[in-house]
Amino acid sequence: MGTDRYAYLSRLRDVDPAPKIVLSFAILLGAVVLPSAAAGLFTLLSAFLLNVFSGGQKPRVVGHFLKIPLVFLLIGALTIVLRPLPQEAQAIWSGMLLGRWRWGITAEQLRLGLTVFCRAMGAVSAMYFLSLNTPMTDLATALRRLHVPKLFVELMELIYRFIFLLSDAARQIHIAQDSRLGYEGFRRSMHSMGALVSMVFLRALRRGDRVFAALESRGYTGSLDTLPKPYAPGRWLYALCPVLLAGQAVIFYWERRWLS
Amino acid sequence: MKRSLTIRAAAVFAAVSLLSVNASAMHIAEGMLPVPWAFGWMAVCVPFVAAGFFSIKKKVALDAKAKVLLAMCGAFAFVLSALKIPSVFGSCSHPTGVGLGAILFGPTATTVLGLIVLLFQALLLAHGGLTTLGANVFSMAIVGPFVSYGVYAGLKKAGCKSAIAVFFAAALGDLMTYVVTSIQLGVVYGNFAEYLSIFALTQIPLAIAEGLLTVVVFNVLEKYSKEELRALHVL
Numbered sequence: 416m417g418t419d420r421y422a423y424l425s426r427l428r429d430v431d432p433a434p435k436i437v438l439s440f441a442i443l444l445g446a447v448v449l450p451s452a453a454a455g456l457f458t459l460l461s462a463f464l465l466n467v468f469s470g471g472q473k474p475r476v477v478g479h480f481l482k483i484p485l486v487f488l489l490i491g492a493l494t495i496v497l498r499p500l501p502q503e504a505q506a507i508w509s510g511m512l513l514g515r516w517r518w519g520i521t522a523e524q525l526r527l528g529l530t531v532f533c534r535a536m537g538a539v540s541a542m543y544f545l546s547l548n549t550p551m552t553d554l555a556t557a558l559r560r561l562h563v564p565k566l567f568v569e570l571m572e573l574i575y576r577f578i579f580l581l582s583d584a585a586r587q588i589h590i591a592q593d594s595r596l597g598y599e600g601f602r603r604s605m606h607s608m609g610a611l612v613s614m615v616f617l618r619a620l621r622r623g624d625r626v627f628a629a630l631e632s633r634g635y636t637g638s639l640d641t642l643p644k645p646y647a648p649g650r651w652l653y654a655l656c657p658v659l660l661a662g663q664a665v666i667f668y669w670e671r672r673w674l675s
Numbered sequence: 676m677k678r679s680l681t682i683r684a685a686a687v688f689a690a691v692s693l694l695s696v697n698a699s700a701m702h703i704a705e706g707m708l709p710v711p712w713a714f715g716w717m718a719v720c721v722p723f724v725a726a727g728f729f730s731i732k733k734k735v736a737l738d739a740k741a742k743v744l745l746a747m748c749g750a751f752a753f754v755l756s757a758l759k760i761p762s763v764f765g766s767c768s769h770p771t772g773v774g775l776g777a778i779l780f781g782p783t784a785t786t787v788l789g790l791i792v793l794l795f796q797a798l799l800l801a802h803g804g805l806t807t808l809g810a811n812v813f814s815m816a817i818v819g820p821f822v823s824y825g826v827y828a829g830l831k832k833a834g835c836k837s838a839i840a841v842f843f844a845a846a847l848g849d850l851m852t853y854v855v856t857s858i859q860l861g862v863v864y865g866n867f868a869e870y871l872s873i874f875a876l877t878q879i880p881l882a883i884a885e886g887l888l889t890v891v892v893f894n895v896l897e898k899y900s901k902e903e904l905r906a907l908h909v910l
Contacts, residue, residue, distance in 0.1 A: 483802075484801050539801065571791050582753075608758070612758070612775075616751055622747060624744075
């Protein structure tokens with residue numbers, strides 16, 4: 416499912432999740448705080464290289480994941496760049512919409528749009544450093560150590576496990592319906608989809624019953640405790656934080672000087 | 676003025692349908708919000724999440740099974756949001772599931788489950804993001820479910836047929852989610868009207884589709900699983 420498959424294959428799989436979380440959040444925040452396109456691109460590049468060289472992910476895989484939010488970010492940037500303009504305003508390019516309304520791009524809007532786009536791509540890339548190298552189970556252990564309420568972490572772990580059960584069920588039902596032409600036309604699709612959703616829901620409830628019976632018969636008293644496995648400490652990741660943050664700051668400063 | 680808005684909306688719609696975006700339009704992507712807004716939305720969410728958390732804690736203390744059932748419901752919400760529902764113009768989109776969730780599990784529990792589901796979506800599927808988690812939780816796990824639940828309870832009390840109540844609860848919950856998302860983006864970049872017109876034109880058909888789907892789901896559930904539904908209300 417998504418990034419998860421690759422997280423288990425990562426070379427950083429056995430490294431303590433805490434430094435991975437710290438590094439990922441540090442550069443993520445750095446990218447979001449600095450209003451600079453170049454710092455965003457720097458973050459994008461450095462997280463990409465970290466994923467490829469220390470995480471051992473294929474560049475194609477990381478590239479594929481970076482493409483996922485691309486469409487939405489492009490639309491978001493486009494609505495910032497392309498705006499209705501007053502008649503007299505200066506613009507790089509402008510056109511008349513249906514002969515009456517003036518739309519166009521101003522230098523200022525273009526800069527803002529580019530900055531938002533690059534900043535967001537940097538942030539996404541930083542998040543991928545966490546999610547492509549840390550399986551969800553390790554993340555839950557780390558959250559428990561960070562004193563996130565126990566009930567919340569347990570719900571997370573259970574939901575994570577059940578997602579796979581239910582999406583399997585949903586996929587099977589979908590294939591069965593589709594192979595019997597269940598998705599021909601709008602009315603029929605609605606009917607099939609409704610049946611699918613309600614059946615998956617019923618299965619979820621019944622499965623929940625059975626899981627609870629199984630837990631109870633093995634002495635479940637209200638919480639699932641597991642021991643964390645031994646991790647490699649990964650201190651070098653902490654050391655990398657100030658280096659990358661400084662890199663972002665320097666690039667931001669240069670961009671400022673170059674622009675003014 | 677009115678005509679200029681509709682024409683503007685039509686132009687934006689044409690541009691958008693060319694790029695055929697709707698898969699992750701409901702989530703605000705990572706990095707789209709500046710830091711003060713991102714953390715501001717998180718702060719707004721805290722009381723709701725805390726209230727939801729304590730209500731779940733109470734339920735779990737009463738009955739240990741509630742935890743497993745709630746987790747199943749959360750996983751169900753994740754799987755639901757990954758499905759593609761058919762829409763009127765032949766396009767497809769993902770249901771938000773806020774209406775169904777709010778009616779089945781109540782709005783407060785939905786908030787906590789929604790938070791976890793959105794976290795997984797951000798990390799596993801890159802829908803949404805970590806810094807924008809607060810804004811997304813507010814639109815999808817707080818406003819959507821509360822609107823849905825309010826509409827559902829209100830129409831039921833007014834004596835409407837349950838199919839009608841379910842339809843409007845799901846459709847309006849879905850729509851309000853989008854409206855809140857456009858406001859969240861519009862406030863920052865000062866282009867409400869554009870976001871709203873994009874969302875209005877692409878999302879109204881989808882909201883209707885989600886409403887219809889939820890009614891179908893409800894009919895099946897009512898027919899085959901009265902017992903489970905009753906158990907859930909105890910939950």
